[in-house]
Amino acid sequence: MIALFLINSLVVIAAVLVHYEFLYRMTRFIPKMKIHHRYRIVLGVLGALTAHAFEIWIFALAYYFFNSAEGWGHLSGNVSGSLLDCGYFSFTVFTTLGFGDIQPEGDLRYLTGIESLTGLVLITWTASFLYYEMQKHWGLD
Numbered sequence: 001m002i003a004l005f006l007i008n009s010l011v012v013i014a015a016v017l018v019h020y021e022f023l024y025r026m027t028r029f030i031p032k033m034k035i036h037h038r039y040r041i042v043l044g045v046l047g048a049l050t051a052h053a054f055e056i057w058i059f060a061l062a063y064y065f066f067n068s069a070e071g072w073g074h075l076s077g078n079v080s081g082s083l084l085d086c087g088y089f090s091f092t093v094f095t096t097l098g099f100g101d102i103q104p105e106g107d108l109r110y111l112t113g114i115e116s117l118t119g120l121v122l123i124t125w126t127a128s129f130l131y132y133e134m135q136k137h138w139g140l141d
Contacts, residue, residue, distance in 0.1 A: 004107050011062045012118050015055040019122045022051035023129050044133050048126045059115045060090040066108045073106025094119035
């Protein structure tokens with residue numbers, strides 16, 4: 001139980017740190033760009049999507065580890081156990097879309113729950129960041 005908590009916590013911490021670093025670096029980089037402010041926001045959105053993709057793959061690697069190891073639970077349903085399947089599952093969980101064609105079983109369920117919460121918080125953080133950046137530059141036309 002403690003090992004499960006620690007591993008899940010490390011996965012969440014890694015995702016949050018990746019997100020923080022992406023947003024921090026974009027905050028520093030966007031004002032220095034020598035392009036029209038509208039395109040700065042577009043690049044901010046693309047950067048945020050890239051950050052989310054990295055975070056999703058952090059969770060996907062954890063699912064792959066858990067699914068491959070004994071005693072941690074597994075994914076069932078329309079799944080072969082490949083890293084790509086774990087990535088697909090992670091994308092649906094992170095965005096809270098949850099198609100239901102792949103189901104977690106055993107201890108793996110806890111990572112699924114925490115990924116949904118983490119995805120919700122990080123997506124909201126991104127929305128706040130982009131709103132703030134747009135407010136700084138929106139009326140400059």
